[in-house]
Amino acid sequence: MLIDVRTPDEFAQGTVKGAVNIPLDQIQNQLPKFKGKKTSLFSVELVIVVLKLKQF
Structure with a gap:
């Protein structure tokens, strides 16, 4: 589930x-x-944070 x-x-x-x-709230x-x-959560903000952490 996404x-x-x-x-x-x-x-x-x-x-x-x-x-x-x-919604997150x-x-x-x-x-x-x-x-x-099996569940995955996503948002644009979360993707940006992950990319910054991985130094992309």
Whole structure:
């Protein structure tokens, strides 16, 4: 499961095919749904941080 944690407005502007939108401020309430499932979270900001950490 691929979860786009951006706001609904940002999600509506485009996302990765198959991603589900659950805004970051709501993710904690949704955690039980992911138990036992392989899950990845993403946002543009997160990708930027990872790239900076890897010095890209």
